[in-house]
Amino acid sequence: MEEERRVLSIGYNIYKANVDICPVFGYATGMYIWNKYYFERENRSIAKRVFNIGETLQIKHIMPGSPADVAGLQVGDRLVSLNDKDINKGRYAYRDFYRNFNKLFKDQTVNLVVQRGTQNIPVTLSRDKICGFxxxxxxxxxxxxxxxxxxxxxxxxxxxxxxxxxxxxxxxxxxxxxxxxxxxxxxxxxxxxxxxxxxxxxxxxxxxxxxxxxxxxxxxxxxxxxxxxxxxxxxxxxxxxxxxxxxxxxxxxxxxxxxxxxxxxxxxxxxxxxxxxxxxxxxxxxxxxxxxxxxxxxxxxxxxxxxxxxxxxxxxxxxxxxxxxxxxxx
Structure with a gap:
């Protein structure tokens, strides 16, 4: 996990710094998410035990200095709602989240609610423009x-x-x-x-x-x-x-x-x-x-x-x- 976080963090810096010389671009919040369906079936019970991960999407990585980091999000936060609409759980939650996320991000910000412990925390997320690879x-x-x-x-x-x-x-x-x-x-x-x-x-x-x-x-x-x-x-x-x-x-x-x-x-x-x-x-x-x-x-x-x-x-x-x-x- 730490190795992946380091690779992605260095990459995020490079991708952001060079968006003006990349032929394609995309938008990023610097937040990586997952749930138990990220893992093969035989490893899901292990993932639940090690990462306390289940049907609900939760934050896997936060890129330092990214909009997600600036907004105060933390690794392990569970995603509750996006612009007041409940976020799906289960096998296709990741796909559904980013499908809705990309539609909503036609504006400059979106409103996200995450659960941390027993608290629901609202945050406003902006986005970085980065190389689209x-x-x-x-x-x-x-x-x-x-x-x-x-x-x-x-x-x-x-x-x-x-x-x-x-x-x-x-x-x-x-x-x-x-x-x-x-x-x-x-x-x-x-x-x-x-x-x-x-x-x-x-x-x-x-x-x-x-x-x-x-x-x-x-x-x-x-x-x-x-x-x-x-x-x-x-x-x-x-x-x-x-x-x-x-x-x-x-x-x-x-x-x-x-x-x-x-x-x-x-x-x-x-x-x-x-x-x-x-x-x-x-x-x-x-x-x-x-x-x-x-x-x-x-x-x-x-x-x-x-x-x-x-x-x-x-x-x-x-x-x-x-x-x-x-x-x-x-």
Missing amino acids: GLVYDETAMEINASANGHRVKINRGYYKFTENDDELAEVIGHELAHNAMLHINKGQWNSAIPILAGIAIDMGNVVNGTNIDSDDVYDIKKYTDLIYSPSFEREADYVGMYMIARAGYDTSKAAHVWRRSSAEDNGGGIEVDILNSHPSNPDRFVSMEKTHKEIMHKKRHGLPLLPKMEQGKTLPLVNPPAIRKGDMH
């Missing part, structure tokens, strides 16, 4: 890994254990968020589709024209285009991700350190410059990250906006105005 902590995955899928960021417990401080953990989250913010998944899927489309065109041409051109080689190009584009995406995620954590107040001076250590853990993989590597060579990566740190510090010293410099024709935010997407972060 989910953030998930996988406490069962011990591999030193983190990922982005275009919709959310996932941090493995293995990576959590591997990082030595909040700045390193922020660097991992920022890097993965940058993949989503720069739409790398979408671009990667298009890059992979190009040789497939070319192979289909050749096959169709063979049928129509009676030719016998071999399309297998064209289909094989797909695995190379996936890899060729990947290092450039990783470099961009390193660069933009460092700006993201700097904007959230985290230290970028040791940003390359976590990647050096994880590289060593991976037996030095990626030291050689190889077109088939999915990441940039490590020496190149570390030099680039240290250069980015100096660039950030220069802007801080001179009071310049902390915005990454992009290639010609590419600007941040990527979409203007951004679209709203519902993520896993609330």
